Amino acid sequence: MTYRDFFLIGLLFLLSILFFHKILISSESLIYSFDVKHQYWPWKSMVFKIIRNYKEFPLWNPYTFSGSPFIGNPLVFIFHPLNIIYYFFGEICFNYNFLLYNFLSGFFLYIFLRYLGLKSESSFISAIIYMFSTTLTIRIFSGHFGAIGVMTILPLEFLVLEMSIRKNKIMNWLLFSILLSFSFLLGHLEYILYSLIGLFSYFIFRVTILKKNTGKNNNIIFFTISVFFSVLLVSFQIIPILELSRYSVRGENNLGFSSSFSMPPYFPISFILPNFFGSSVNGSFWAPIVEWEVSAYVGIIPLYLSFLSLILGKSSYRWFFGFLIIFSILFSFGKYGFLFPLLFKIIPIFRFFRKPVAIIFLYTFSISCLSGIGFDNLIRKRRLLSSSKKNRIISELLFLVTIITFIVIVAFILCKNYIIDIASDVAMERLSKMSLPESRMDTLVSNSNIIIESIYSGILGDLFLILVINLFLVIFLIFGLSKGKIMFMFLVFLIVLNLWIYSINYIQLDSKKMDNELVSFLKQDSSLFRIFVFDNVKIEGLEFKGSEYIPDYLAYNYFGKFGIETVWGYDSTKLLKYTELFSKISNNTFGGPESRIIIDEIKNPQILDLLNVKYIVTSEKLLDERYELKLNESGSLIYENKYWLPRIFPVHKKIVSNKPLENICKNDFSPSETVIFEEENGMGFNKGTDDLTIIEYSPNKIKIVVNTTSSGFLIFSQPYYPGWDAYDNGRKVEVHVANHALMGINIGSGSHLVEFVYKPKSFKIGLLVSLFSWSLVSVLLLLIINKLRT
Template identity: 25%
Template sequence: MAGANRKAMKRYLFPLLLGLIVVVFFAKTIFQGLLPIPADTIVGLYHPFRDAVFQEYPNGIPYKNFLITDPVRQQYPWRELAVSIMKQGELPLWNPYQFAGTPLLGNLQSAALYPLNILYWLMPFQMTWTVLVILQPLLALLFMYLYLKEMKLFKLPATFGAVIFAFSGFFVAWLEWNTILHVILWLPLLLLALEKLRVKLSLLWSTIFIFALSSSFLAGHLQVFFYVSLVLMAYLVTILYRSKSKGKLVLLLSALCSLFAVVTSLQWIQFVKFYLQSAREIDQVLWQKEGWFIPAKHLVQFFAPDFFGNPATLNYWGVWNYGEFIGYVGIAGFVFALLAIIYRRDRKTFFYIGLLIGSILFATNNVIAQLPFRMGLPLIGTSQPTRLLAIVDFSLAVLAALGLDYFLRRQLNIKKISTVLVLFLSLFIALWIYTDTGSVELAVAKRNLILPTGLFIITVILLLSAIASRNKKIFLFTVYCLLFTVVFDLFRFGWKFTPFVASDYLFPSTKTIEFLQEQEGVFRIMAADRRILPSNFSTFYRLQDVGGYDPLYLKNYGELVSAWEKNKPDASLLEFNRILSPQNYESKLADLLNVKYILSLDELSSSKLVEVFSEGQTKVYENIEVYPRVFLVSSVLKVNSKQEAINKIFEEGLDLGTQAVVYEDLKLANTPLVRSENVKLLSYSPNSVVAETVTEEEHLLVLSDVYYPEWSVFVDGVSKDIIEVDYALRGVVVPSGKHKVEFKIRI
């Protein structure tokens, strides 16, 4: 019995160790209730939250890392809205709270259909979000461990490689986004499934493969999924040579990929529709700017992650931005990866060496890496290649495990080890000499070299001690110490960068927000200062905003905002503008787009604005000239092009409240509206807008929501043509009499 217990304990020791490692990393969450999300930036950086008084910080709340605001500006609000809509029994097709309306399901980063979202039905949203953050390294550890064991590695190297993968620089940099890592974490499970299917075709592993592939795609980041797909294709080519039934395997995988396309069709069809209407192609010029690729000098961060400082300590002096260039895998991890690269001579090592070289080649600035951007390839030609660090770190983690496995098999002598150690020693000596110049920036680099150098020395001592030892227990003890060293190294690095914050900081309510939420009717807001309620925050509070922040936004609306901000009929988009935050409240476009409230930190002097509320520095003004969300016009002006449309809109004297600009000949009589003719908004929800009209003649009804081809309109249940009005808005011709008009978005 005792022997059986020992055997069971041995079997589960390493999986339990993986779980313990995750518990330690998230100790502040598990034992103190702090959330792994940068919510401290909400209350520390932006108004009206800074206007609210928090007793423990009367002078303002400090924030840990100003660099990572995207999770609270994008991923968290989008997912919360999507889940909320789905809980009401609808698909989350549309987000009316940013960009004056924009696709939600078509926005992949909302990850609305991610299979693990089922947890949101079992727990409160905030708790589930936290659980999903924790699951990222946990699942990455588990899947990588199982994959490395399938490669016939010892348990200790498998654990070593899993830890490096799950807490690498890429994982730490993107941990709190809760999307990107959910894409990459399925990669080792997919490779494991391919290995199993290579040996034996089975329903179980076919199901696992299709589930993992679908989950990776639906997790919310197309670029990283593209990289995962490339790795899978390359891996498939290599295993076909070893497969006993190549034809059957190819046939099975073709069928599985076809099934994947069907299973995920709801998501990718919505995405393609959105992409084709978006302004994404304007990002193509960015590749020429410094920081689009990993700068050569930033490769030093593989050895000293904070050589250029760290945004969390406010001393970063490198190329912008830190999070895009960090691929640290720990000193010991890199040492063993290099040992595998130099000395292992087997098929799996060669594959990952090739994968590593290829990833670095396309992530750094060179002629080959520039090709996709020079050619203007869709999707990939607008994606920053630094995200290839996901594959770089994955490759290094596998190579580190292979290196340690090679070491455990006693196939490395002191001479071989010394070659690698001398390379590292030479590098560190060169870095110390380089930093010894006295400049302020290099003083930061010098200070941040101390710990990597110390860890290198510890790694050297442990390696040499293990080689010199003839006692198996002492040998294994030193190897376990190496594992502890890499855990300490990566955890220290991870904790330094990653915020853990009080739950009170996550989208708290303030008097300003409560005032806006209490106002009756449907209306939009805008901020005259980008420090107030930044783009997308309004989504969480269900306040409709004309601004927004997203790599994908509708091109027609982006052009309208561009002209709005320039205050002239020039709708050309800026070269890089993922954040639209119009501030020209004097423009008639603000009135047209139903902007009723303007938030400002300064006193605003305008005949159309009346101050109605204030809290601290934040002031709320009401626009008394705002148009209703839905209204009737007495006349329409037909134009033949978009430029003519924007020219007409900016004509002085054109009243957009009574006249509309259209591209079609609607054959309307253009009769003035009489008092009895009116429109009433009956209901407004993300996927549907219902109004009631009473008219004596045919008139054009204008809905100041953004035009998108997937919307349809019905008058008394009968489908009608939806009209593109005023460059980027929606409209429909309503007949005389009393009618019910319903706008619905299609799947």
């Protein structure tokens, strides 16, 4: 590392500071980040609430979906070391972590390319392209915190892998394994899988095609062991995740589901014209996929530099990055292409995911690297373009592109009305075929002209930017190519300006204030209850940028943040059986993992009773006498359910049926008296009287005293899930599935001290494997250190 390296690394950090200057000016505001606000921060609040209030490790989440496993949910990344910072400093840490991730993504790529032999200026250009590309910055807006982490650490993984291949020492391979294990703790397993595909491809390239500096011939063995060992190090997380996959709606699926998020073949036009499909920031995005999954704009100059690196460069690495670009684009087409369906048939792991397009970050990473290689060629041979016939053709092509762009701009301006009319017709046709909530559809239709004008202006701005950049490049090639420092500063200025014009739009500030009168009212009730929230309730502090439409699933996590337990939530790993039960509230049929459950009418109120729902939050009046109005706050109403049932209660009648949901939905089904089993549980029930008291309650353990005059069944209104054990007067008893998705135990007459305890074997086994693996790592490191000393 030279002084120049330290200066440029410092400049990377300064650029990150400038990019995130809003959070330094306003310490009372948060960067608006959809999933952070509606998912990650509520989850962290729930985790810390359990630790503070109950002094136990948060294995189980009682706050959403009537209870669900925390330990098996990869998106919570409950074991990530940075969690300790959030525990002490709160949600403001997200602001500075975004800044940190932004800087580190560039820093790691810089040192990786320097290790490959690129000059400091070339590595710097690659770094700024990667860190300010829309692939990374738009995920700040979407809130894919774990995905940003995976993208940040990717260049460091490539660096450590390259070091391991060259030196082929156990110490390096151990570091590679530990680094991979930490990436698993970031939670977004699909992105981790795709990063492993990139790393594996690079490894194959290095040991088969580019054999320079590859150490000994046992690299393949070390690589395989390192990847396998990285999984063992985090088995305490991996094994519970595998267990949850068997019970969630996101288990093994067909090609249709696994390719749900596929990039349309025409979408790469946005790699050149990023405003072509509108923007999620102002609600104008119109492509049939969410913007943050497909956005991969790196600017105009990086495309030129990448092209130069492929046709002019001598570095063998350019062929790998060129291959990775083509592979990632073809793979991201998903169901629209041939590559993903082919790999789906061959490799079973793809059946557990749904976003082929998520691999697009490998395209951005590769373009960034190729840009550095291309610039490296220019500064090593500054007069190359003026002395070579082949490269003079490139200059002429650049000038030709400038002329064509100018002609397109003129035509675009002259034909404005014609273009907007066609766009309006297309938009109305597309909207008529889309299945959207009525309020969202009304908003789009009423604002269609404004949205189309916005997209038109955005595309025109894109074309003007391309024209200006091309003009500057043509002029610069004529007058300034021989001056390397000037060329470097000029290109850095244009690249940063180009990317910031788009990326800075995704840094939106948001208020830290979250609580309101609804929360205050519900927190006054000290009883053990849950709430149900209707769709599209207006809640202060709950915003969905770019849309007036507020999905109900966001509200559940919102209330969960304050320790208010709910029957639904915002999470892709929800339990299948429970989801089927919940959907029957409105008599819907669960249509698969991609279908959204919309409860617009209560048709089976007995399910709400069964799920311990005491309060209903809605924006419309409920006329049923079952519900009593308790609060009217700014158009949001809270009703009390007069027939709500306790969290745990005994029943003395049973029905055995292989269609439990049909029986639950019958008008004469009384959940306070009857339980439904799918198979006989071997115990006779008799009518009796009961007395029940909960003497201890925490997310992982519930203790109840029950006195009953006859045998029956004790229903625990919480989803059945392996790992929950039950004890009756100290004796372990079997936990049965009740009412399709819930759980409970048989009880005889008399007095009982009943305990429900969550002690998942998956976590115990994983923890033992991880402890053994970390012990082995420690021993190996000590032996290596001792050997170095001697």
